[in-house]
Amino acid sequence: MSAFFLLIGISLAVAVGFLIAFLWAVKTNQYEDDYTPSVRILFNDNTLDIKDIEQNNLARKDSKAQRKIKQ
Amino acid sequence: MTEYTKSGQVLKCTHCGENCAEEAILANEKSFCCEGCKLVYEILDENNLCTYYSLNSSPGISQKNQSKGRYGYLRDSTLSKKLISFSDGQKTTVNFRVPQVHCSSCIWLLEKMPKLNKGIISSRVNFLKKEVSVLFSEKEIHLADVAELLANIGYPPEINLADEQTKVQKKDYSRWYKIGVAGFCFGNIMLLSFPEYLTGKSVLEPSFKLLFGYLNILLSLPVFFYSASEFFKSAFYSLRQKFINIDVPIALGIAVMFVRSVVEIVLQTGPGYMDSMAALVFLMLVGRWFQNQTYHTLSFERDYKSYFPVAVTLLKKEEEQSIPLSKLKVGDRILVRNNEIVPADSLLVSGDAAIDYSFVTGESEPVKIVKGSTVFAGGKQCGSAIKVEVIKNVSQSYLTELWNNEIFSAKEKDKHEPLINTISKYFTIAIILIAIGSALWWLPSNPHKALDAFTAVLIIACPCALALSSPFTLGHIVRVFGRNGFYLKNAAVVERIAQITDLVFDKTGTITVAGGSQIVYEGANLNNEELLVLKSLFSQSSHPLSTAISQRIDVNGRTEIDSFSELPGKGIKGRAGEMEIKAGAADFAGTVDNGNVKSSRVYININGKYKGVFSLTIQYREGLKEMLSTLSGVYKLALVSGDNASEENTLRGVFPSGSVLRFNYSPQDKLDFIKQLQSNKRKVLMVGDGLNDAGALKQSDTGISVSNNLNNFSPACDAILEGSNFHKLPVLISFAKKSSVIIGISLVISLLYNAVGLSFAVQGLLSPVFAAVLMPLSSITVVAFVTMSVRVMAGKSGL
Numbered sequence: 073m074s075a076f077f078l079l080i081g082i083s084l085a086v087a088v089g090f091l092i093a094f095l096w097a098v099k100t101n102q103y104e105d106d107y108t109p110s111v112r113i114l115f116n117d118n119t120l121d122i123k124d125i126e127q128n129n130l131a132r133k134d135s136k137a138q139r140k141i142k143q
Numbered sequence: 144m145t146e147y148t149k150s151g152q153v154l155k156c157t158h159c160g161e162n163c164a165e166e167a168i169l170a171n172e173k174s175f176c177c178e179g180c181k182l183v184y185e186i187l188d189e190n191n192l193c194t195y196y197s198l199n200s201s202p203g204i205s206q207k208n209q210s211k212g213r214y215g216y217l218r219d220s221t222l223s224k225k226l227i228s229f230s231d232g233q234k235t236t237v238n239f240r241v242p243q244v245h246c247s248s249c250i251w252l253l254e255k256m257p258k259l260n261k262g263i264i265s266s267r268v269n270f271l272k273k274e275v276s277v278l279f280s281e282k283e284i285h286l287a288d289v290a291e292l293l294a295n296i297g298y299p300p301e302i303n304l305a306d307e308q309t310k311v312q313k314k315d316y317s318r319w320y321k322i323g324v325a326g327f328c329f330g331n332i333m334l335l336s337f338p339e340y341l342t343g344k345s346v347l348e349p350s351f352k353l354l355f356g357y358l359n360i361l362l363s364l365p366v367f368f369y370s371a372s373e374f375f376k377s378a379f380y381s382l383r384q385k386f387i388n389i390d391v392p393i394a395l396g397i398a399v400m401f402v403r404s405v406v407e408i409v410l411q412t413g414p415g416y417m418d419s420m421a422a423l424v425f426l427m428l429v430g431r432w433f434q435n436q437t438y439h440t441l442s443f444e445r446d447y448k449s450y451f452p453v454a455v456t457l458l459k460k461e462e463e464q465s466i467p468l469s470k471l472k473v474g475d476r477i478l479v480r481n482n483e484i485v486p487a488d489s490l491l492v493s494g495d496a497a498i499d500y501s502f503v504t505g506e507s508e509p510v511k512i513v514k515g516s517t518v519f520a521g522g523k524q525c526g527s528a529i530k531v532e533v534i535k536n537v538s539q540s541y542l543t544e545l546w547n548n549e550i551f552s553a554k555e556k557d558k559h560e561p562l563i564n565t566i567s568k569y570f571t572i573a574i575i576l577i578a579i580g581s582a583l584w585w586l587p588s589n590p591h592k593a594l595d596a597f598t599a600v601l602i603i604a605c606p607c608a609l610a611l612s613s614p615f616t617l618g619h620i621v622r623v624f625g626r627n628g629f630y631l632k633n634a635a636v637v638e639r640i641a642q643i644t645d646l647v648f649d650k651t652g653t654i655t656v657a658g659g660s661q662i663v664y665e666g667a668n669l670n671n672e673e674l675l676v677l678k679s680l681f682s683q684s685s686h687p688l689s690t691a692i693s694q695r696i697d698v699n700g701r702t703e704i705d706s707f708s709e710l711p712g713k714g715i716k717g718r719a720g721e722m723e724i725k726a727g728a729a730d731f732a733g734t735v736d737n738g739n740v741k742s743s744r745v746y747i748n749i750n751g752k753y754k755g756v757f758s759l760t761i762q763y764r765e766g767l768k769e770m771l772s773t774l775s776g777v778y779k780l781a782l783v784s785g786d787n788a789s790e791e792n793t794l795r796g797v798f799p800s801g802s803v804l805r806f807n808y809s810p811q812d813k814l815d816f817i818k819q820l821q822s823n824k825r826k827v828l829m830v831g832d833g834l835n836d837a838g839a840l841k842q843s844d845t846g847i848s849v850s851n852n853l854n855n856f857s858p859a860c861d862a863i864l865e866g867s868n869f870h871k872l873p874v875l876i877s878f879a880k881k882s883s884v885i886i887g888i889s890l891v892i893s894l895l896y897n898a899v900g901l902s903f904a905v906q907g908l909l910s911p912v913f914a915a916v917l918m919p920l921s922s923i924t925v926v927a928f929v930t931m932s933v934r935v936m937a938g939k940s941g942l
Contacts, residue, residue, distance in 0.1 A: 076351065080358070084331065091327040098319045108270040111247045112254070115198075 158184050158297075160201025176205065183297045187252070190259055195252045202248030204297050214294070214302075216454030216465040217287035226302065227286065228276075234264065236278050237286060239293060239300035244273045252296060260284055260292055275300075302453050318435075322428045325370035328362045329421035333915075335359055336418040340912045356408035359417040367401045371424045389567040389610050392574060396605025397424065403598045416602060419914045423607045426922050434614035434634045436621075443632040443860055447521065447543050447834055450502055451486050458530060473533055480528045487520045487533050488540040494529030498522035503542055504651050504785055504833045508691060521834055545810045545838045561638055562886060563613045567606070574604040581905040592907040599909035603900035608893030608921040615926050616885050619933040620878065627942050628865030629875050636861045639845045640879040642826050646774060647817060647839070649831040650784035650794075653849050656762045656866075662695045666747070666755015673749060674698045676719045680726070683707045684715050688745055692757050714745070723750050761790060766870035768797050773873040775799035779825070783808045783816050785835055814838035830872070834858050871942070878940050885932050889925045896921035 097103065155162060157173040158180035168175045171188065175181040183203060187195055195202060217223045229236040244253070249268070253275050256266040262284030266277045275298075277289055293300050335355045371394075378394035381387060397420055404415025455471055456478040457464045463478060468486055471477070476492060479485055485498070496512035503521040512518055518531055520540035537543060545551075578600040585593035617634035624631055631637065648654050669677070679702045681693035707717040714727010725732050725748040732746035734753040745757045774780060781803040782794060788806040798804060805816065813831075817839050820827050829836065829843035832850065837858040840846030848860040849869060864872070900917050903909055 077354070080335075080354075083334075084358075087327060087331055091323060094323045094327075095320060098316050098323070103316075103319065105269045105271060108250060108268055111250050111270065114247070115251055 155201065156180050156203075156205070157196065158201065158203035159205040160203075161205050179297075180205065182295070186259070186296055190255075192252065192255055192258060195248050198248040198251055199246045202246050204243045204245075214287045214290035216467060217290055217302075218285065219454075219465075219467060222453065222467055223286045230281065233281055234278060235281050235286070236276060237289065238274050238276045239290065239302070240273060241275050241293065241298040241300050242273055243298045244268065244270060244275075249298070253293075253298065256292070259296070260288075263289065263292075318428065318432055321370040321373070322425065322432060324365050325421060325425040325428055328366045328370075329418075329425045332359050332362050332418045332421045335362075336414060336911070336915070339414045340915070352414075353411070356411075356414065359415065360405055360408055363401065363404070363417045363421060366421045366424050367397070370428060371397050374424075374427070386564075387568045387571050388564045389606060392567060392571045392604065392606050393423075393427065393610060395571075396601055396607075399598050399601040400605070403602070414911050416911050416914050419602070419911070419918050422915070422919045423605060423922075426919065427607055427610055430611040430614040430926075433618045436618065443863070447546060447837075450484060450521070450834070451537070452484055455486055456480070468537060471533060471537060473536060475533045476530060477533065478528055478530055479524045481524060481526060483524055485518050485520055485522045485524065485531060487537045487543075488535040489518050489520075489531035489533045491516060491518055492530040492532050495526055496529045496531075497525045499525050500833075501652070502833060503835050511690060542810065542834055545814070545835075548811070548814065548838055551838075551841060561613065561635060562883060563609070566609070566890065570606060570609070574600065577604075577901060577905065581907075584905075585907060589907075595909075596905055596907040599904035599907060600901060602914060603904045603909060603917070604897055605918070606893070606897070607918060608896060608925040609890060611922050612889035612893060612925045612929055613886050616882055616889065616929040616933060619930060620882050623878070623933065623937045623942050624862075624875060627871055627875065628868035629871070630863045632861050636845060637879050637882050639826075639861070640828065640876055641883055643778065643828040643845060643876070645779045645781065645820055645825045645827045647781045647783060647820070647827055647829045647843070649813075649829075649833070649836045649839075650782060650786060650790070652832040653830055653836075654764055654767055654782075654869075656764055661760050661762050662692055662757055663760060664755055664757050666753075669747075669754065671698055673722070673754075675702050676704075676722050676724065677726070677747070679704050679719070680707065680715065680717045680724055683717070684709055688759060689715065691759060692745060721750075724748070761793075763797065764866070764869045770870050770873055771797060771802075772799055774876075775802070779803075781805070781816075781820075783813045783839070785809065785813075810835040810838050814842050817842045828876075830864075831858070831860075874940050874942060878936065878942060881936050881940075885929055885936070888932070889929050892928060893921055893925050896924070 154174040156176035158175060161176045168178065168181050170181055170184070173184065175184065180203060187193055217226070227235055227237050241253070243249070250270055253268045254266050256277065257263045260283075262280050262282075264278045264280060266275055268275050275293070279286075279289055290300050290302070335358055338351075338355070374390045374394045374397060377388065377390040381391060400416045400420040400423075404417050404420070407413040407415045452468060454465050454467050457466045457471075458476040458478055471487060477486075477489070484502070491512050491514050493514065496518060497509035498512055498518055499509045500519070500522050502523065503519070509525045510522075517534070518529075519542060520535075520537070521542045535541075538547065578597050581600055582593045582597035585596050614634065617637045620637050621631050621634050624637075674696055675698050678693050678696040678698060681689040681696070683704060684690070684707075702719055705718045705720070707715070709715050710727070710731075713731040714725060716726075717724050726745055729735055729744070729746050732748035732753055733751070734746055734748075734756075744759070747754045747756065771780060779802075780798060782798060783805045784790075785808055786806060791804060791806065794804055805812075808816065813836060817827050817829060821842075821844070827843045828845045828847065829839045830847045830849060831837075831840050832848055836846075836848075840848060840858055840860045845862065846860040847862045847864050848858055849864050849866055851866040864875075896917065900909075900914075900921075903913065
């Protein structure tokens with residue numbers, strides 16, 4: 073039965089963890105704006121510049137070509 | 144002149160999507176409607192930010208009528224200090240309101256601001272509030288430049304005097320914390336108390352019992368001292384004012400529960416009522432939170448300062464200088480650009496003034512002003528810049544004077560005592576009497592039981608369900624209203640609406656559609672040539688009617704007018720080629736005034752022959768007459784208008800007989816009219832829209848502001864009603880009235896639960912399990928009942 077003491081301690085600790093997580097979420101303004109983040113997450117970022125992508129593709133092709141040559 | 148693509152479609156602006164009506168500007172194989180749009184595109188293109196255009200089609204805002212804000216005044220450190228929310232001397236955070244934000248592209252672009260200027264460290268958008276918070280390095284970029292940059296990419300920040308004053312208020316999250324703590328403790332106390340519920344006899348070893356008991360005390364400490372603190376404070380304040388509100392019995396119940404539980408646990412005579420206490424505090428906090436959920440994005444507290452510029456352009460020896468509005472003096476000459484607001488009553492010195500008084504009166508048709516006449520504060524210039532000379536101080540102008548009235552300085556009192564407070568007074572007295580009575584009953588035979596019964600009565604009577612019924616009913620009603628385009632400042636407004644006896648309407652912009660006046664032509668057909676000449680002729684005149692007609696004649700182009708003269712009181716006369724035209728009063732145009740309706744009419748005579756008549760009719764909101772007749776059965780109606788009585792006959796037809804119609808009322812007159820009604824013990828609901836109604840809205844028991852665009856202007860009020868839902872007003876009011884019925888029934892339910900609980904308590908038979916079940920059960924029943932009944936009622940009313 074003495075295991076109960078330990079288990080209760082652990083369960084309380086877990087619960088306190090969640091309480092702290094909640095308080096932290098409130099404190100960091102996560103309940104302030106519940107719309108914008110949902111939009112933000114859909115942006116394909118690292119600045120989707122067409123030029124960048126093309127350069128990336130070129131670079132990849134180059135490296136592939138080089139590998140082929142090496143082989 | 145419109146350019147077409149090969150497929151025959153009109154060219155659309157790449158930036159804003161408007162038709163490129165005049166000459167399309169072509170750049171990078173893309174078309175733009177104006178230089179402004181092109182400029183924005185170029186800025187974005189330079190910085191590789193054209194993803195903006197791929198997220199949504201034509202996401203930009205037309206730059207055509209955008210007055211590029213001049214933010215030079217932000218260099219004034221006293222002004223900029225008021226705007227900055229945080230600064231450590233190097234990094235600065237500032238929040239700008241950007242009303243133009245409307246789609247995901249806007250968010251994307253605004254959060255890419257660091258790419259546009261390396262001085263900007265980060266920017267975050269709050270879409271719902273239409274705010275952008277910018278963190279920038281003070282060494283590299285000045286606040287004024289940040290504002291300028293925002294304006295350059297098409298999002299001019301809105302900065303006004305009201306911001307400076309309200310900025311300081313900090314976000315209050317304490318209720319969230321309290322609910323979180325109470326919820327956490329409630330759950331754990333419940334868990335630890337659970338073994339006690341299972342059997343009558345304790346199955347637990349005494350050591351566990353002791354442990355659980357002390358853990359319960361430990362867990363209830365934050366609930367009692369932190370989460371429940373607002374109930375104690377509120378009870379204390381109300382008692383100090385010799386008044387009993389609902390928090391008094393609540394605080395009493397919680398306190399007794401806590402003390403008795405601690406005593407029971409320490410003396411090991413019982414398990415205590417900690418679980419019930421934590422549950423009650425948690426539920427009641429949730430109830431209060433629910434009730435206080437309001438529309439943060441809408442502002443109900445605006446006065447004229449929110450709309451007036453922060454700074455004005457002073458002309459000193461023909462040199463422009465930006466000064467804060469507070470330093471403006473009588474006699475100063477200032478420059479008012481397109482879309483800028485005239486901050487004080489002034490005389491027009493030079494320029495073509497077309498003033499849009501929609502902030503003031505609700506009418507958006509611009510009024511032409513002749514040189515030397517007065518431009519009133521609050522008017523917005525449409526067109527090229529004008530020079531004016533200030534003749535009155537900002538706070539002493541015709542419009543702003545209203546805010547010197549004591550009604551605006553008086554602290555907002557609760558205009559109405561909530562039903563629940565009236566009840567709680569009797570409730571509390573009754574409970575205390577019952578508690579003392581049962582204690583006295585047991586005292587002679589069993590002193591121990593007397594104490595038990597006394598505390599048990601106070602515990603079980605803790606009016607949790609009672610306290611929840613009104614927040615949840617009103618909270619639900621506020622939400623139903625919100626779905627129907629009727630936004631309340633807070634839940635208490637529902638109860639105030641339910642009590643009104645009189646409705647007072649403003650005219651322009653409230654019962655009429657702003658800018659929706661219709662011009663109808665009756666008479667002989669006019670050919671294109673004639674129409675063209677008329678259009679050109681009318682555009683020569685500065686009379687508002689002429690401007691309106693000229694704008695409505697739907698032909699393109701312009702023709703040369705050979706002679707033109709304006710005869711005051713008669714009309715205008717002109718000649719173009721072979722055509723001789725007279726337009727104006729009936730006898731002037733050689734006909735008889737046949738109109739018994741008193742609309743504004745302009746009769747047309749071409750080459751000595753009477754042709755027809757243009758009549759300008761004001762367009763009333765849809766369903767106005769039906770709405771007014773529905774209302775007239777229950778309420779007294781009145782109309783107060785700042786306009787002249789020319790519409791009186793039409794309005795007599797629209798308003799039910801017995802309604803009071805008043806014209807030529809100044810803002811102050813409107814306020815006094817409401818005051819006078821109230822002195823006769825009437826409860827007045829004022830419906831208005833412009834700043835000239837602000838006094839009346841404030842004075843009335845409930846002030847509703849009608850708005851066609853929620854982000855636009857609305858004066859300080861208790862509720863904002865969308866213009867398109869105006870006809871729903873009678874349904875909304877009667878729905879508010881039903882709230883008292885719902886609250887009444889839920890009060891009866893909660894009192895029945897209380898009666899059951901009390902019947903056990905007076906016998907001293909209140910077991911902790913019984914309390915832990917009964918008290919939350921009564922609360923949940925009441926919440927479920929009000930939620931259901933509000934829904935059913937809303938469905939029945941068609942809301």
